Amino acid sequence: xxDMLTQPRPIRLKGRSxxxxxxxxxxxxxxxxxxxxxxxxxxxxxxxxxxVVLDVDGLDIDKxxxxxxxxxxxxxxxxxxxxxxxxxxxxxxDLPPAMSDGRPASDFEMPxxxxxxxxxxxxxxxxxxxxxxxxxxxxxxxxxxxxxxSGQSLFFPEGDVTVVGSVASGAEIVAxxxxxxxxxxxxxxxxxTPGNAAARIFCGRLExxxxxxxxxxxxxxxxxxxxxxxxxxxxxxxETIRAGTLG
Amino acid sequence: MGKVIVVTSGKGGVGKTTSAAxxxxxxxxxxEKVAVVDFDVGLxxxxxxxxxxxxxxxxxxxxIQGEAKLTQALIRDKRVETLYxxxxxxxxxxxxxxxxxxxxxxAALKKAFDWVICDSPAGIERGATLAMRHADVAIxxxxxxxxxxxxxxxxxxxxxxxxLKAEKGERMEKHLLLTRYDPARADRGDMLKVEDVLEILSxxxxxxxxxxxxxxxxxxxxxxxxxxxxxxxPARAYFDAVRRLKGDALPVTVPGEKRGFFGKxxxxxxx
Numbered sequence: 328x329x330d331m332l333t334q335p336r337p338i339r340l341k342g343r344s345x346x347x348x349x350x351x352x353x354x355x356x357x358x359x360x361x362x363x364x365x366x367x368x369x370x371x372x373x374x375x376x377x378x379v380v381l382d383v384d385g386l387d388i389d390k391x392x393x394x395x396x397x398x399x400x401x402x403x404x405x406x407x408x409x410x411x412x413x414x415x416x417x418x419x420x421d422l423p424p425a426m427s428d429g430r431p432a433s434d435f436e437m438p439x440x441x442x443x444x445x446x447x448x449x450x451x452x453x454x455x456x457x458x459x460x461x462x463x464x465x466x467x468x469x470x471x472x473x474x475x476x477s478g479q480s481l482f483f484p485e486g487d488v489t490v491v492g493s494v495a496s497g498a499e500i501v502a503x504x505x506x507x508x509x510x511x512x513x514x515x516x517x518x519x520t521p522g523n524a525a526a527r528i529f530c531g532r533l534e535x536x537x538x539x540x541x542x543x544x545x546x547x548x549x550x551x552x553x554x555x556x557x558x559x560x561x562x563x564x565x566e567t568i569r570a571g572t573l574g
Numbered sequence: 575m576g577k578v579i580v581v582t583s584g585k586g587g588v589g590k591t592t593s594a595a596x597x598x599x600x601x602x603x604x605x606e607k608v609a610v611v612d613f614d615v616g617l618x619x620x621x622x623x624x625x626x627x628x629x630x631x632x633x634x635x636x637x638i639q640g641e642a643k644l645t646q647a648l649i650r651d652k653r654v655e656t657l658y659x660x661x662x663x664x665x666x667x668x669x670x671x672x673x674x675x676x677x678x679x680x681a682a683l684k685k686a687f688d689w690v691i692c693d694s695p696a697g698i699e700r701g702a703t704l705a706m707r708h709a710d711v712a713i714x715x716x717x718x719x720x721x722x723x724x725x726x727x728x729x730x731x732x733x734x735x736x737x738l739k740a741e742k743g744e745r746m747e748k749h750l751l752l753t754r755y756d757p758a759r760a761d762r763g764d765m766l767k768v769e770d771v772l773e774i775l776s777x778x779x780x781x782x783x784x785x786x787x788x789x790x791x792x793x794x795x796x797x798x799x800x801x802x803x804x805x806x807x808p809a810r811a812y813f814d815a816v817r818r819l820k821g822d823a824l825p826v827t828v829p830g831e832k833r834g835f836f837g838k839x840x841x842x843x844x845x
Contacts, residue, residue: 474776476731477724492776495727513774
């Protein structure tokens with residue numbers, strides 16, 4: 328016993344995000360369940376083995392009604408992994424845990440009626456949509472046609488930022504996706520800020536004060552001097568910032 | 575209705591006050607009515623540069639606080655009769671400039687004058703933002719060195735966001751006035767090149783004023799350089815800048831370079 332206690336091996340805890348299906352039930356639940364049954368009848372096994380989150384935001388329900396709904400879904404083989412948008416008082420130990428800070432992703436493609444009727448396996452179409460990693464981040468982009476002036480700070484966590492002009496010394500751009508600067512990048516560029524290591528920085532001329540991708544950064548002093556003044560792209564390889572000329 | 579021009583820079587000591595006085599005097603010599611307004615409350619200098627320091631009775635703060643009428647505070651220049659100065663207060667601080675007060679003063683000046691030139695204090699605080707607030711045109715005074723250029727860039731950002739024009743969704747007309755340009759130092763590569771400054775700031779060039787002892791001499795005798803010696807090189811550069819300001823497509827020449835060569839590249843109309 329004591330031997331086991333004196334050799335504590337640390338348990339590693341890691342955060343990880345997954346794509347889940349979010350179901351938003353509507354009141355009255357009876358009608359909504361009928362519609363759900365209709366959908367399930369057209370595409371057998373759609374909810375099977377899928378992580379499903381129940382979004383009850385804005386619904387005026389009590390604990391009993393919520394528990395009833397989760398049970399109803401359980402009988403239909405829809406297993407709820409978490410509940411979003413519920414008041415803490417609604418959730419007890421017998422209900423799935425509360426989930427928060429969900430980011431919207433693209434809609435799941437529902438198999439059409441004829442597809443479900445005609446072919447025995449509608450899975451391939453669904454698998455394809457599931458394989459796309461959070462396409463929402465790639466959807467939005469911001470295009471700036473004016474020069475970004477010193478002291479200006481551009482924060483766009485939703486996606487890519489494109490600047491047609493230059494980014495001045497003392498200006499900064501923070502983007503969730505990649506940063507494209509067609510003029511000279513003299514200020515700071517921070518790409519892929521919410522954990523997007525695939526983001527890149529592109530610039531027509533590199534004179535940057537600081538560049539960063541997914542939290543890894545390089546100041547002007549650490550950058551290869553022969554890349555200064557050139558058209559450059561910058562990306563992340565593991566934990567190392569790499570840079571190379573364009574064209 | 576007159577046109578309101580703000581002469582601004584962000585950085586201090588680059589030549590805002592010198593330029594405001596020189597441009598004002600140059601405009602007034604063409605017979606147009608010009609008011610030059612000092613916004614540097616607490617650190618006024620325009621009265622000295624214009625040689626009116628011994629005639630100041632009331633100032634802009636007195637007008638804003640209702641202690642004096644605008645006509646009482648305006649000082650007419652002794653050499654050019656269409657040139658007026660509205661001095662700043664030296665004893666108060668910039669908090670005495672209220673947005674409503676400034677708006678009233680500028681509106682009244684616009685009615686009475688062809689040009690209202692606001693000499694902005696350095697910095698990006700109250701005095702500077704109020705000086706630019708009602709402007710139709712901005713003249714950004716910059717020296718060919720990195721800190722001045724970066725501060726000017728910051729000011730251009732504010733001109734595009736914090737002015738009345740910007741808030742109405744209109745575009746502020748901006749011009750670059752490159753001052754204290756030293757051809758000898760430019761030859762040695764000790765200064766930023768004109769094209770580099772233009773590339774960084776990307777606004778049209780209104781003129782290049784050479785570094786000159788004439789500027790210092792003029793300010794010591796309390797005279798705008800465009801009045802002290804109309805044939806000096808800085809005075810001629812200011813007269814050319816005024817012509818461009820009025821829409822003349824006059825090519826810009828870099829002091830010390832062969833005349834006309836540079837104009838091919840940067841001689842576009844300053845609009």
